[in-house]
Amino acid sequence: DAKTTQPxxxxxxxxxxxxxxxxxxxxxxxxxxxxxxxxxxQGPQYIIHGLKNNETNExxxxxxxxxxxxxxxxxxHATLRDTAVYYCISYSGGSNYKLTFGKGTLLTxxx
Amino acid sequence: xxxxxxxxxxxVTQMGQEVILRCVPIxxxxxxxxxxxxxxQKVExxxxxYNNEISExxxxxxxxxxxxxxxxxxxxxxxxxxxxxDSAMYFCASSRDRGRTGANxxxxxxxxxxxxx
Numbered sequence: 522d523a524k525t526t527q528p529x530x531x532x533x534x535x536x537x538x539x540x541x542x543x544x545x546x547x548x549x550x551x552x553x554x555x556x557x558x559x560x561x562x563q564g565p566q567y568i569i570h571g572l573k574n575n576e577t578n579e580x581x582x583x584x585x586x587x588x589x590x591x592x593x594x595x596x597x598h599a600t601l602r603d604t605a606v607y608y609c610i611s612y613s614g615g616s617n618y619k620l621t622f623g624k625g626t627l628l629t630x631x632x
Numbered sequence: 633x634x635x636x637x638x639x640x641x642x643x644v645t646q647m648g649q650e651v652i653l654r655c656v657p658i659x660x661x662x663x664x665x666x667x668x669x670x671x672x673q674k675v676e677x678x679x680x681x682y683n684n685e686i687s688e689x690x691x692x693x694x695x696x697x698x699x700x701x702x703x704x705x706x707x708x709x710x711x712x713x714x715x716x717x718d719s720a721m722y723f724c725a726s727s728r729d730r731g732r733t734g735a736n737x738x739x740x741x742x743x744x745x746x747x748x749x
Binding site: 564 | 669
């Protein structure tokens with residue numbers, strides 16, 4: 522599975538959109554991009570995933586560039602409870618059953 | 633919303649003792665996982681389990697570790713002889729799909745904190 526690169530930390534003001542970038546320049550055609558987050562040592566929580574098209578759910582939006590080499594997770598109206606480490610993971614499925622977590626981005630939402 | 637339940641939430645044990653961590657995955661899920669996170673470090677994959685056998689395991693998952701699904705609901709991780717370096721948060725997870733189509737959405741439990749003295 523492709524290696525992903527994320528900034529170690531970001532800040533965001535409460536109520537504003539948080540845009541978290543992820544580079545996955547070596548991603549292959551069958552690899553999905555997943556986003557999970559971990560709030561203060563709790564279990565990781567699934568947010569969203571996508572392959573080529575932009576995706577939106579009740580938690581966030583995922584924008585994937587046309588060449589699929591990078592993506593952005595958007596939390597449209599960040600709250601203090603969104604302060605967490607956000608992980609971008611590329612995963613191809615198939616016989617590989619595991620998700621590999623990197624260091625992620627620590628998003629701090631400030632009041 | 634369905635949850636993955638883990639017990640105990642915190643266990644303190646002496647080095648060399650056996651520890652069993654328990655998990656109740658989501659009822660219609662077929663794939664089960666253990667991950668661990670040493671304090672301040674990354675979430676690390678340990679093992680995946682499907683159809684009553686291990687699908688994949690990491691280098692961390694050596695002979696001291698074993699997993700079992702003793703009945704239709706529980707999924708356990710056993711550490712036979714704990715070491716100081718086994719101190720970590722252990723997360724159980726489950727998923728419905730094996731990831732064949734890429735839709736491998738894992739639901740994680742809240743974790744069991746293991747402290748080895």
